[in-house]
Amino acid sequence: MNGVHDTGGMQGFGPVLPEPGEPPFHAEWERRAFAITLALGALGLWNIDQMRHERESLPPAEYLASSYYRIWFRAVENAVRELELLDREGLRARTAEELTGLFSSRSSYERRIGAGPVFRAGQPVRTRTINPSGHTRLPRYARGRVGTVLAVRGAHVFPDRHAVPLGQEPDPTPEWLYTVEFRAEELWGQDADPTVTVSIDAWEPYLEAA
Amino acid sequence: MSDHDHDHDHDHPQYSELSEMEAKVRALETLLTEKGLVDRAALDAVVERYEKEVGPHNGAQVVAKAWTDADYRRWLLEDADAAIASLGHVGRQGEHMVALENTPERHNMVVCTLCSCYPWPVLGLPPVWYKSPAYRSKVVIDPRGVLADFGVSLPEGTEIKVWDSTAEMRYLVIPLRPEGTDGMSEERLAELVTRDSMIGTGLVHAPSGAAR
Numbered sequence: 001m002n003g004v005h006d007t008g009g010m011q012g013f014g015p016v017l018p019e020p021g022e023p024p025f026h027a028e029w030e031r032r033a034f035a036i037t038l039a040l041g042a043l044g045l046w047n048i049d050q051m052r053h054e055r056e057s058l059p060p061a062e063y064l065a066s067s068y069y070r071i072w073f074r075a076v077e078n079a080v081r082e083l084e085l086l087d088r089e090g091l092r093a094r095t096a097e098e099l100t101g102l103f104s105s106r107s108s109y110e111r112r113i114g115a116g117p118v119f120r121a122g123q124p125v126r127t128r129t130i131n132p133s134g135h136t137r138l139p140r141y142a143r144g145r146v147g148t149v150l151a152v153r154g155a156h157v158f159p160d161r162h163a164v165p166l167g168q169e170p171d172p173t174p175e176w177l178y179t180v181e182f183r184a185e186e187l188w189g190q191d192a193d194p195t196v197t198v199s200i201d202a203w204e205p206y207l208e209a210a
Numbered sequence: 211m212s213d214h215d216h217d218h219d220h221d222h223p224q225y226s227e228l229s230e231m232e233a234k235v236r237a238l239e240t241l242l243t244e245k246g247l248v249d250r251a252a253l254d255a256v257v258e259r260y261e262k263e264v265g266p267h268n269g270a271q272v273v274a275k276a277w278t279d280a281d282y283r284r285w286l287l288e289d290a291d292a293a294i295a296s297l298g299h300v301g302r303q304g305e306h307m308v309a310l311e312n313t314p315e316r317h318n319m320v321v322c323t324l325c326s327c328y329p330w331p332v333l334g335l336p337p338v339w340y341k342s343p344a345y346r347s348k349v350v351i352d353p354r355g356v357l358a359d360f361g362v363s364l365p366e367g368t369e370i371k372v373w374d375s376t377a378e379m380r381y382l383v384i385p386l387r388p389e390g391t392d393g394m395s396e397e398r399l400a401e402l403v404t405r406d407s408m409i410g411t412g413l414v415h416a417p418s419g420a421a422r
Binding site for chain 2: 005006007008009010011013014015016017018019022024025026027028029031032033034035036038039040043052055056064067068070073076077080085086091092093094095096097098099100102103104105106107108109110137138139141142153154156159177179181184187188192193195196197198199200201202203
Protein backbone atom coordinates (compact mmCIF):
# COMPACT_ATOMS: atom_id res chain seq x y z
CA MET A 1 0.00 0.00 0.00
CA ASN A 2 1.12 3.55 -0.67
CA GLY A 3 1.17 4.42 3.03
CA VAL A 4 3.00 7.02 5.09
CA HIS A 5 5.24 4.23 6.40
CA ASP A 6 6.90 4.25 2.96
CA THR A 7 9.11 7.19 3.88
CA GLY A 8 12.08 6.88 1.50
CA GLY A 9 12.81 10.21 -0.21
CA MET A 10 10.15 12.25 1.63
CA GLN A 11 11.32 15.66 2.81
CA GLY A 12 10.48 17.98 5.65
CA PHE A 13 10.87 15.72 8.69
CA GLY A 14 13.78 17.85 9.89
CA PRO A 15 17.25 16.76 10.95
CA VAL A 16 17.99 13.32 12.39
CA LEU A 17 18.34 13.73 16.14
CA PRO A 18 20.72 11.23 17.70
CA GLU A 19 20.37 10.84 21.46
CA PRO A 20 23.70 10.35 23.26
CA GLY A 21 23.72 7.24 25.43
CA GLU A 22 20.22 6.29 24.34
CA PRO A 23 18.62 3.54 26.48
CA PRO A 24 16.76 0.66 24.75
CA PHE A 25 13.49 1.83 26.36
CA HIS A 26 12.33 5.25 27.52
CA ALA A 27 9.40 4.23 29.72
CA GLU A 28 8.16 1.11 31.49
CA TRP A 29 5.21 0.81 29.09
CA GLU A 30 7.65 0.54 26.16
CA ARG A 31 9.28 -2.52 27.79
CA ARG A 32 5.90 -4.15 28.31
CA ALA A 33 4.54 -3.25 24.84
CA PHE A 34 7.69 -4.67 23.22
CA ALA A 35 7.50 -7.89 25.24
CA ILE A 36 3.75 -8.35 24.73
CA THR A 37 4.29 -8.00 20.96
CA LEU A 38 6.99 -10.68 20.97
CA ALA A 39 5.06 -12.99 23.30
CA LEU A 40 1.81 -12.81 21.31
CA GLY A 41 3.71 -13.14 18.04
CA ALA A 42 5.23 -16.36 19.39
CA LEU A 43 1.73 -17.90 19.64
CA GLY A 44 1.89 -18.29 15.86
CA LEU A 45 -1.47 -16.65 15.11
CA TRP A 46 0.10 -14.22 12.65
CA ASN A 47 3.39 -13.84 10.80
CA ILE A 48 5.78 -10.89 10.74
CA ASP A 49 4.52 -9.69 7.35
CA GLN A 50 0.94 -9.57 8.64
CA MET A 51 2.06 -7.62 11.72
CA ARG A 52 4.07 -5.16 9.59
CA HIS A 53 0.93 -4.63 7.52
CA GLU A 54 -1.14 -4.05 10.68
CA ARG A 55 1.32 -1.31 11.71
CA GLU A 56 1.41 0.42 8.35
CA SER A 57 -2.40 0.27 8.16
CA LEU A 58 -2.86 2.60 11.14
CA PRO A 59 -4.44 5.93 10.10
CA PRO A 60 -1.65 8.01 8.47
CA ALA A 61 -1.88 10.94 10.89
CA GLU A 62 -1.75 8.58 13.86
CA TYR A 63 1.21 6.65 12.43
CA LEU A 64 3.26 9.79 11.95
CA ALA A 65 2.35 11.27 15.33
CA SER A 66 3.07 8.09 17.29
CA SER A 67 6.28 6.99 18.96
CA TYR A 68 7.56 3.67 17.65
CA TYR A 69 6.36 1.39 20.44
CA ARG A 70 3.00 3.12 20.38
CA ILE A 71 2.68 1.97 16.75
CA TRP A 72 3.59 -1.56 17.82
CA PHE A 73 1.09 -1.50 20.66
CA ARG A 74 -1.75 -0.08 18.58
CA ALA A 75 -1.21 -2.80 15.95
CA VAL A 76 -1.22 -5.54 18.60
CA GLU A 77 -4.36 -4.09 20.22
CA ASN A 78 -6.09 -4.21 16.83
CA ALA A 79 -4.96 -7.80 16.24
CA VAL A 80 -6.20 -8.91 19.69
CA ARG A 81 -9.57 -7.33 18.95
CA GLU A 82 -9.84 -8.57 15.37
CA LEU A 83 -9.00 -12.19 16.27
CA GLU A 84 -11.10 -11.96 19.48
CA LEU A 85 -8.14 -13.41 21.37
CA LEU A 86 -9.58 -12.59 24.78
CA ASP A 87 -12.58 -14.84 24.02
CA ARG A 88 -10.56 -17.74 22.59
CA GLU A 89 -9.94 -20.96 24.48
CA GLY A 90 -7.09 -23.41 24.12
CA LEU A 91 -4.18 -20.98 23.69
CA ARG A 92 -1.29 -21.28 26.11
CA ALA A 93 1.24 -18.58 26.91
CA ARG A 94 4.87 -19.23 26.01
CA THR A 95 7.02 -19.76 29.07
CA ALA A 96 10.15 -17.68 29.68
CA GLU A 97 12.35 -20.56 28.49
CA GLU A 98 10.30 -21.07 25.33
CA LEU A 99 10.19 -17.38 24.46
CA THR A 100 13.88 -16.60 25.01
CA GLY A 101 14.71 -19.87 23.24
CA LEU A 102 12.71 -18.81 20.19
CA PHE A 103 14.33 -15.40 20.00
CA SER A 104 17.85 -16.70 20.43
CA SER A 105 17.49 -19.13 17.54
CA ARG A 106 17.16 -18.62 13.79
CA SER A 107 13.80 -18.49 12.05
CA SER A 108 14.61 -18.13 8.38
CA TYR A 109 12.15 -17.28 5.62
CA GLU A 110 14.44 -18.88 3.04
CA ARG A 111 12.71 -21.80 1.28
CA ARG A 112 13.41 -24.39 -1.38
CA ILE A 113 12.12 -23.47 -4.80
CA GLY A 114 11.77 -25.50 -7.98
CA ALA A 115 12.78 -23.04 -10.66
CA GLY A 116 16.15 -21.28 -10.84
CA PRO A 117 16.56 -17.51 -10.61
CA VAL A 118 15.62 -15.54 -13.74
CA PHE A 119 18.26 -12.84 -13.13
CA ARG A 120 21.95 -13.05 -12.29
CA ALA A 121 24.45 -10.75 -10.60
CA GLY A 122 25.61 -7.92 -12.85
CA GLN A 123 22.46 -7.92 -14.95
CA PRO A 124 20.45 -4.70 -15.47
CA VAL A 125 16.84 -4.93 -14.28
CA ARG A 126 13.87 -2.58 -14.07
CA THR A 127 11.60 -2.54 -11.06
CA ARG A 128 7.95 -2.78 -11.99
CA THR A 129 5.53 0.06 -11.45
CA ILE A 130 3.02 -1.48 -9.09
CA ASN A 131 0.61 0.02 -6.57
CA PRO A 132 -0.86 -2.89 -4.62
CA SER A 133 -3.42 -1.92 -1.99
CA GLY A 134 -2.08 -4.63 0.35
CA HIS A 135 1.38 -5.20 1.82
CA THR A 136 4.43 -4.82 -0.41
CA ARG A 137 8.14 -4.37 0.22
CA LEU A 138 8.88 -2.48 -2.98
CA PRO A 139 9.22 1.14 -1.82
CA ARG A 140 7.67 3.85 -3.98
CA TYR A 141 10.97 5.64 -4.60
CA ALA A 142 12.35 2.53 -6.31
CA ARG A 143 9.45 1.64 -8.62
CA GLY A 144 9.93 1.81 -12.39
CA ARG A 145 13.71 2.34 -12.04
CA VAL A 146 16.63 0.66 -13.76
CA GLY A 147 19.28 -0.85 -11.53
CA THR A 148 21.84 -3.63 -11.46
CA VAL A 149 21.57 -6.96 -9.68
CA LEU A 150 24.33 -7.03 -7.03
CA ALA A 151 23.56 -10.44 -5.57
CA VAL A 152 21.12 -13.35 -5.70
CA ARG A 153 20.07 -13.99 -2.08
CA GLY A 154 18.17 -17.29 -2.34
CA ALA A 155 14.42 -17.92 -2.45
CA HIS A 156 12.41 -16.36 0.36
CA VAL A 157 8.75 -16.25 1.40
CA PHE A 158 7.12 -13.45 -0.61
CA PRO A 159 5.62 -10.85 1.77
CA ASP A 160 3.03 -9.56 -0.72
CA ARG A 161 1.34 -13.00 -0.60
CA HIS A 162 2.25 -13.84 3.01
CA ALA A 163 0.57 -10.79 4.59
CA VAL A 164 -3.00 -12.04 4.20
CA PRO A 165 -5.71 -10.51 6.42
CA LEU A 166 -5.48 -11.72 10.04
CA GLY A 167 -7.17 -15.06 10.55
CA GLN A 168 -6.67 -16.24 6.95
CA GLU A 169 -4.20 -18.90 5.86
CA PRO A 170 -0.96 -17.25 4.63
CA ASP A 171 0.54 -18.31 1.31
CA PRO A 172 4.23 -19.06 1.97
CA THR A 173 5.21 -19.74 -1.66
CA PRO A 174 8.75 -18.34 -2.04
CA GLU A 175 10.27 -16.20 -4.78
CA TRP A 176 13.90 -15.48 -5.64
CA LEU A 177 15.30 -12.49 -3.79
CA TYR A 178 17.91 -10.11 -5.22
CA THR A 179 19.84 -7.09 -4.02
CA VAL A 180 19.41 -4.42 -6.71
CA GLU A 181 21.54 -1.28 -6.80
CA PHE A 182 20.49 2.08 -8.29
CA ARG A 183 22.55 5.17 -9.01
CA ALA A 184 21.16 8.20 -7.18
CA GLU A 185 20.54 9.97 -10.52
CA GLU A 186 18.19 7.14 -11.56
CA LEU A 187 16.16 7.59 -8.37
CA TRP A 188 16.27 11.34 -7.82
CA GLY A 189 17.15 12.96 -11.14
CA GLN A 190 20.18 14.56 -12.71
CA ASP A 191 20.97 16.89 -9.80
CA ALA A 192 21.51 13.92 -7.48
CA ASP A 193 24.91 13.26 -5.89
CA PRO A 194 26.86 11.16 -8.43
CA THR A 195 28.85 9.45 -5.65
CA VAL A 196 25.72 7.89 -4.11
CA THR A 197 24.14 4.51 -4.83
CA VAL A 198 21.13 2.99 -3.06
CA SER A 199 20.18 -0.68 -3.01
CA ILE A 200 17.01 -2.51 -2.09
CA ASP A 201 16.28 -6.19 -1.62
CA ALA A 202 13.70 -7.11 -4.24
CA TRP A 203 11.77 -10.31 -4.92
CA GLU A 204 11.59 -11.54 -8.50
CA PRO A 205 7.94 -10.45 -9.07
CA TYR A 206 9.10 -6.84 -8.49
CA LEU A 207 11.55 -7.05 -11.42
CA GLU A 208 11.66 -7.28 -15.18
CA ALA A 209 14.58 -7.44 -17.60
CA ALA A 210 15.91 -4.01 -18.63
CA MET B 211 -16.35 21.49 36.46
CA SER B 212 -16.87 17.80 35.97
CA ASP B 213 -14.82 17.58 32.77
CA HIS B 214 -11.93 19.70 34.05
CA ASP B 215 -9.51 16.76 34.04
CA HIS B 216 -10.42 15.93 30.49
CA ASP B 217 -9.66 19.49 29.34
CA HIS B 218 -6.46 19.45 31.35
CA ASP B 219 -5.24 16.39 29.44
CA HIS B 220 -5.70 18.20 26.16
CA ASP B 221 -3.47 20.99 27.39
CA HIS B 222 -0.60 18.56 27.90
CA PRO B 223 -0.73 16.02 25.07
CA GLN B 224 2.72 14.59 25.80
CA TYR B 225 2.03 14.04 29.45
CA SER B 226 -1.37 12.69 28.59
CA GLU B 227 -0.04 10.25 25.97
CA LEU B 228 2.51 8.90 28.42
CA SER B 229 0.01 8.25 31.18
CA GLU B 230 -2.55 7.01 28.65
CA MET B 231 -0.02 4.50 27.29
CA GLU B 232 1.04 3.33 30.77
CA ALA B 233 -2.59 2.67 31.60
CA LYS B 234 -3.49 1.01 28.30
CA VAL B 235 -0.48 -1.30 28.17
CA ARG B 236 -0.90 -2.31 31.79
CA ALA B 237 -4.60 -3.03 31.20
CA LEU B 238 -3.93 -5.23 28.18
CA GLU B 239 -1.10 -7.06 29.94
CA THR B 240 -3.43 -7.83 32.86
CA LEU B 241 -6.18 -9.14 30.57
CA LEU B 242 -3.76 -11.25 28.51
CA THR B 243 -2.19 -12.66 31.67
CA GLU B 244 -5.57 -13.56 33.17
CA LYS B 245 -6.51 -15.34 29.94
CA GLY B 246 -3.24 -17.29 29.96
CA LEU B 247 -2.07 -15.76 26.66
CA VAL B 248 1.09 -14.20 28.05
CA ASP B 249 3.23 -15.14 31.01
CA ARG B 250 4.63 -12.26 33.08
CA ALA B 251 7.91 -14.09 33.71
CA ALA B 252 8.30 -14.60 29.94
CA LEU B 253 7.75 -10.89 29.32
CA ASP B 254 10.38 -10.06 31.97
CA ALA B 255 12.82 -12.54 30.43
CA VAL B 256 12.52 -11.14 26.92
CA VAL B 257 12.93 -7.57 28.18
CA GLU B 258 15.98 -8.67 30.15
CA ARG B 259 17.48 -10.29 27.05
CA TYR B 260 17.14 -7.22 24.82
CA GLU B 261 17.83 -4.61 27.48
CA LYS B 262 20.83 -6.21 29.18
CA GLU B 263 22.31 -9.04 27.13
CA VAL B 264 22.02 -8.36 23.39
CA GLY B 265 23.48 -5.08 22.20
CA PRO B 266 26.11 -3.31 20.08
CA HIS B 267 28.91 -4.87 22.14
CA ASN B 268 28.18 -8.06 20.15
CA GLY B 269 28.74 -6.33 16.83
CA ALA B 270 31.80 -4.53 18.20
CA GLN B 271 33.34 -7.91 18.99
CA VAL B 272 32.72 -9.00 15.36
CA VAL B 273 34.30 -5.82 14.00
CA ALA B 274 37.35 -5.98 16.28
CA LYS B 275 37.96 -9.59 15.28
CA ALA B 276 37.67 -8.65 11.59
CA TRP B 277 40.23 -5.89 12.16
CA THR B 278 42.79 -8.16 13.78
CA ASP B 279 42.26 -11.53 12.06
CA ALA B 280 42.52 -11.53 8.24
CA ASP B 281 41.07 -15.03 7.93
CA TYR B 282 38.07 -14.10 10.04
CA ARG B 283 37.56 -10.93 7.98
CA ARG B 284 37.54 -12.97 4.76
CA TRP B 285 35.08 -15.46 6.26
CA LEU B 286 32.85 -12.60 7.53
CA LEU B 287 32.71 -10.99 4.09
CA GLU B 288 31.99 -14.31 2.37
CA ASP B 289 29.61 -15.92 4.86
CA ALA B 290 28.58 -13.46 7.54
CA ASP B 291 25.94 -15.82 9.02
CA ALA B 292 28.51 -18.48 9.86
CA ALA B 293 31.25 -16.07 10.93
CA ILE B 294 28.92 -14.16 13.28
CA ALA B 295 27.30 -17.35 14.62
CA SER B 296 30.78 -18.68 15.46
CA LEU B 297 30.99 -15.92 18.10
CA GLY B 298 27.61 -16.96 19.52
CA HIS B 299 25.49 -14.11 18.13
CA VAL B 300 22.44 -15.91 16.80
CA GLY B 301 18.76 -15.04 16.93
CA ARG B 302 15.71 -13.45 15.43
CA GLN B 303 16.23 -10.57 13.01
CA GLY B 304 19.72 -11.80 12.16
CA GLU B 305 19.03 -14.83 9.99
CA HIS B 306 20.62 -13.54 6.79
CA MET B 307 23.57 -11.36 7.67
CA VAL B 308 25.71 -9.45 5.18
CA ALA B 309 28.90 -7.65 6.29
CA LEU B 310 29.66 -4.41 4.44
CA GLU B 311 33.27 -3.36 4.38
CA ASN B 312 34.05 0.37 4.53
CA THR B 313 37.17 1.39 2.61
CA PRO B 314 38.84 4.79 2.14
CA GLU B 315 36.96 4.97 -1.19
CA ARG B 316 33.54 3.68 -0.11
CA HIS B 317 31.30 4.29 2.89
CA ASN B 318 28.25 2.11 3.64
CA MET B 319 25.04 3.16 5.43
CA VAL B 320 22.08 0.98 6.43
CA VAL B 321 18.40 1.88 6.72
CA CYS B 322 14.92 0.37 6.62
CA THR B 323 12.74 2.96 4.87
CA LEU B 324 9.56 0.87 5.29
CA CYS B 325 9.75 0.00 8.99
CA SER B 326 12.69 -0.68 11.32
CA CYS B 327 14.53 -3.81 10.13
CA TYR B 328 17.79 -4.03 12.07
CA PRO B 329 20.27 -6.82 12.94
CA TRP B 330 19.16 -7.54 16.52
CA PRO B 331 21.71 -10.26 17.42
CA VAL B 332 24.69 -7.99 16.71
CA LEU B 333 23.29 -4.50 17.49
CA GLY B 334 20.37 -5.10 19.87
CA LEU B 335 17.22 -3.03 19.45
CA PRO B 336 17.37 -0.01 17.13
CA PRO B 337 17.64 3.51 18.56
CA VAL B 338 14.73 5.93 18.18
CA TRP B 339 16.49 7.94 15.46
CA TYR B 340 16.92 4.81 13.29
CA LYS B 341 13.14 4.24 13.41
CA SER B 342 12.27 7.92 12.93
CA PRO B 343 10.70 9.23 9.70
CA ALA B 344 13.53 11.81 9.62
CA TYR B 345 16.26 9.18 9.18
CA ARG B 346 14.23 6.74 7.07
CA SER B 347 13.16 9.43 4.60
CA LYS B 348 16.43 11.35 4.33
CA VAL B 349 19.23 8.81 4.17
CA VAL B 350 18.27 7.43 0.75
CA ILE B 351 18.04 10.87 -0.88
CA ASP B 352 20.59 12.87 1.15
CA PRO B 353 23.03 10.57 2.93
CA ARG B 354 25.65 13.31 3.27
CA GLY B 355 23.03 15.48 4.98
CA VAL B 356 22.35 12.67 7.44
CA LEU B 357 26.08 12.31 8.11
CA ALA B 358 26.20 16.07 8.79
CA ASP B 359 23.37 15.61 11.33
CA PHE B 360 25.72 13.19 13.10
CA GLY B 361 28.67 15.58 12.80
CA VAL B 362 30.39 13.34 10.26
CA SER B 363 31.93 14.65 7.06
CA LEU B 364 33.56 12.36 4.51
CA PRO B 365 36.17 13.47 2.00
CA GLU B 366 34.58 14.75 -1.22
CA GLY B 367 34.44 11.99 -3.79
CA THR B 368 34.04 9.19 -1.26
CA GLU B 369 31.39 6.87 -2.66
CA ILE B 370 28.38 6.40 -0.40
CA LYS B 371 26.37 3.22 -0.66
CA VAL B 372 23.03 3.07 1.15
CA TRP B 373 21.46 -0.34 1.84
CA ASP B 374 17.67 -0.28 2.30
CA SER B 375 16.70 -3.39 4.30
CA THR B 376 13.45 -4.17 2.48
CA ALA B 377 13.60 -7.97 3.01
CA GLU B 378 15.05 -10.27 5.69
CA MET B 379 18.67 -9.57 4.75
CA ARG B 380 20.36 -7.76 7.65
CA TYR B 381 23.42 -5.58 7.16
CA LEU B 382 26.37 -4.86 9.46
CA VAL B 383 28.89 -2.18 8.49
CA ILE B 384 32.54 -2.98 9.18
CA PRO B 385 33.93 0.52 9.82
CA LEU B 386 37.48 1.58 8.97
CA ARG B 387 39.98 0.79 11.68
CA PRO B 388 41.32 4.12 12.95
CA GLU B 389 44.98 5.06 12.58
CA GLY B 390 47.08 4.82 15.71
CA THR B 391 45.56 1.59 16.97
CA ASP B 392 48.32 -0.79 15.88
CA GLY B 393 49.06 -3.40 18.47
CA MET B 394 45.83 -2.83 20.40
CA SER B 395 44.16 -5.99 21.66
CA GLU B 396 40.87 -7.19 20.18
CA GLU B 397 39.11 -6.39 23.48
CA ARG B 398 40.50 -2.85 23.54
CA LEU B 399 39.56 -2.30 19.88
CA ALA B 400 36.02 -3.55 20.51
CA GLU B 401 35.61 -0.80 23.12
CA LEU B 402 36.26 1.81 20.41
CA VAL B 403 33.58 0.50 18.04
CA THR B 404 30.33 2.47 18.34
CA ARG B 405 26.84 1.36 17.37
CA ASP B 406 26.54 4.24 14.90
CA SER B 407 29.76 3.19 13.13
CA MET B 408 28.18 -0.23 12.48
CA ILE B 409 25.06 1.42 10.95
CA GLY B 410 27.17 3.84 8.93
CA THR B 411 26.21 7.11 10.64
CA GLY B 412 29.48 7.27 12.56
CA LEU B 413 33.19 6.66 12.23
CA VAL B 414 35.50 4.96 14.72
CA HIS B 415 38.11 7.18 16.34
CA ALA B 416 41.29 6.28 18.15
CA PRO B 417 41.26 7.33 21.80
CA SER B 418 42.81 10.78 22.16
CA GLY B 419 46.54 10.50 22.71
CA ALA B 420 46.75 7.07 21.06
CA ALA B 421 47.97 8.38 17.71
CA ARG B 422 51.66 9.17 17.54
